[in-house]
Amino acid sequence: MRCPHRREDRCTIKEGSQAKKHIFSEGRMKSEASHKMTVLHAPVGVRSIVTSLVAFFILASSIVFLLEEQVQMAVRGTTEEGDASNEECNWSRGRWVYDNVSRPLYNGLKCAFIFPEVACDKYGRKDVMYQHWRWQPHGCDLPRFDAIKLLEKLRNKRLVFVGDSVNRNQWVSLVCMVEASIPDDRLKIRIFNGSLISFKALEYNATIDFYWSPLLVESNSDNPIIHRVEYRIIRADRIEKHASVWRDADIIVFNSYLWWRKQKDDMRMKVMYGSFEDGDAKLDEMEMVDGFEIALKKLTEWLGENIDKNKTKIFFAGSSPTHSWASNWGGDDKNKCLNETEPIYKTGYKAATTDYSLMATAKSYFRTLEPKGIHVQILNITELSDYRKDGHPTVFRKQFVPLTKEQIADPASYADCTHWCLPGVPDVWNEFLYGYLVHK
Numbered sequence: 001m002r003c004p005h006r007r008e009d010r011c012t013i014k015e016g017s018q019a020k021k022h023i024f025s026e027g028r029m030k031s032e033a034s035h036k037m038t039v040l041h042a043p044v045g046v047r048s049i050v051t052s053l054v055a056f057f058i059l060a061s062s063i064v065f066l067l068e069e070q071v072q073m074a075v076r077g078t079t080e081e082g083d084a085s086n087e088e089c090n091w092s093r094g095r096w097v098y099d100n101v102s103r104p105l106y107n108g109l110k111c112a113f114i115f116p117e118v119a120c121d122k123y124g125r126k127d128v129m130y131q132h133w134r135w136q137p138h139g140c141d142l143p144r145f146d147a148i149k150l151l152e153k154l155r156n157k158r159l160v161f162v163g164d165s166v167n168r169n170q171w172v173s174l175v176c177m178v179e180a181s182i183p184d185d186r187l188k189i190r191i192f193n194g195s196l197i198s199f200k201a202l203e204y205n206a207t208i209d210f211y212w213s214p215l216l217v218e219s220n221s222d223n224p225i226i227h228r229v230e231y232r233i234i235r236a237d238r239i240e241k242h243a244s245v246w247r248d249a250d251i252i253v254f255n256s257y258l259w260w261r262k263q264k265d266d267m268r269m270k271v272m273y274g275s276f277e278d279g280d281a282k283l284d285e286m287e288m289v290d291g292f293e294i295a296l297k298k299l300t301e302w303l304g305e306n307i308d309k310n311k312t313k314i315f316f317a318g319s320s321p322t323h324s325w326a327s328n329w330g331g332d333d334k335n336k337c338l339n340e341t342e343p344i345y346k347t348g349y350k351a352a353t354t355d356y357s358l359m360a361t362a363k364s365y366f367r368t369l370e371p372k373g374i375h376v377q378i379l380n381i382t383e384l385s386d387y388r389k390d391g392h393p394t395v396f397r398k399q400f401v402p403l404t405k406e407q408i409a410d411p412a413s414y415a416d417c418t419h420w421c422l423p424g425v426p427d428v429w430n431e432f433l434y435g436y437l438v439h440k
């Protein structure tokens, strides 16, 4: 069962009558197209509505199981308060320091709530150096993570991560970072409810949730397990279904990046306006990145109209790079990131396949909320993660269907270089979050 689509990084494994898709990358194709919106105006009227209807139902009814890109450093010499208040300091600029004394922050094998997609040591990864790096910003230290302090901060509060499987990766990381400090199993629970996964530290009445919403607005990818990958439709003016889940949160961490990347050169985003109920449904098609702007616009409008700035803190997690193209760091593309055991040490390294511009776009939309007193803090974790070619599960993770020997020997098709092993890189993203919540 070789994957025939290496270039798109896609594999279809036929099992019985169901096609199960594993899609790992997203790495390669930078959008060549301009940001200019190319809109195919669907003819207005009955015909277009019927066409849209048909398209939508084809989508809704085609069940494609997809292991969605899913599938899935105490600081030496740091004072308790860190140096976070130092305005000169920029957490995004720094280097990785090997520190097997203070890292990892928790034991992944002991974390009761880890997800098998990112539990690399449990699934056979033998090298452990990837767990021992701490991020050292230039000129200052990150505040030292203190789980109890965070839980106190979250007492009687609700923190929600909203986004895709990479955001879920960060949520799992934070849950593992705090749950080790709650030894009594009766005082912590995790509840699955459709798109919502909820972790509660009962003694603190603190909630840390993850909500699946990979394209931010409503879309045909809203089912966390069953969704199309290639044919994506977003609803330009619909976000309420999602927003109703996180509107009362005290802290929200959004992300959205990989799902706007092209998996094929000619991949485009379908955008639906209006609704079938109102009889004004209209379907357009545009470049993926233009779809991202439509989603950002809707999200920003919603936040501007609904967020209580005195209550809710909002974050947006920066793009998480993939390491699916080893030629970026001088390796062989056919190995992807398999067997990488150390970070890239070249200062200022930025992979050609990592699109930094999407975050800049997001930042410019969120800036329009500033006059209303709403500040969206970007967690700029892209460059520090770009260095970590060694941080991914590759073949050491739970698979939808366990890999065969032949598949394991074919990393180009089967290595996950998108998600991150835990303990690992997302722990640092959460140290940023912690720093902003507790110290800034």
Ligand SMILES: *[C@@H]1O[C@H](CO)[C@@H](O)[C@H](O)[C@H]1NC(C)=O
Pocket (backbone or CB within 6 Å): 090, 091, 092, 093
């Ligand atoms: C931090 O550094 C990055 C990269 O040089 C820059 O883009 C960003 O604006 C800086 N942030 C602050 C708050 O100075």
Ligand SMILES: *[C@@H]1O[C@H](CO)[C@@H](O)[C@H](O)[C@H]1NC(C)=O
Pocket (backbone or CB within 6 Å): 100, 101
């Ligand atoms: C930590 O790393 C140092 C230097 O690489 C090594 O000498 C030492 O044995 C390591 N300690 C542990 C506990 O692994």
Ligand SMILES: *[C@@H]1O[C@H](CO)[C@@H](O)[C@H](O)[C@H]1NC(C)=O
Pocket (backbone or CB within 6 Å): 155, 156, 157, 158, 205, 206, 207
């Ligand atoms: C528990 O936390 C929730 C937020 O998740 C809050 O609405 C509720 O008021 C808290 N309960 C108490 C007793 O404070």
Ligand SMILES: *[C@@H]1O[C@H](CO)[C@@H](O)[C@H](O)[C@H]1NC(C)=O
Pocket (backbone or CB within 6 Å): 193
């Ligand atoms: C699951 O979520 C739905 C809303 O989406 C809610 O009505 C229901 O009470 C939740 N179930 C549990 C067990 O929390």
Ligand SMILES: *[C@@H]1O[C@H](CO)[C@@H](O)[C@H](O)[C@H]1NC(C)=O
Pocket (backbone or CB within 6 Å): 308, 310
């Ligand atoms: C937010 O806080 C400010 C200053 O404390 C207060 O004047 C304002 O009324 C508050 N707004 C809301 C919506 O509670």
Ligand SMILES: *[C@@H]1O[C@H](CO)[C@@H](O)[C@H](O)[C@H]1NC(C)=O
Pocket (backbone or CB within 6 Å): 335, 338, 339, 411
């Ligand atoms: C990765 O490492 C394993 C074990 O050392 C080795 O058998 C395998 O050939 C390596 N694969 C690649 C692509 O280098």
Ligand SMILES: *[C@@H]1O[C@H](CO)[C@@H](O)[C@H](O)[C@H]1NC(C)=O
Pocket (backbone or CB within 6 Å): 092, 093, 356, 359, 360, 363, 378, 380, 382, 383, 384
């Ligand atoms: C994030 O940091 C990188 C450098 O690490 C910088 O190039 C980029 O402009 C920053 N992005 C945002 C949105 O601040």
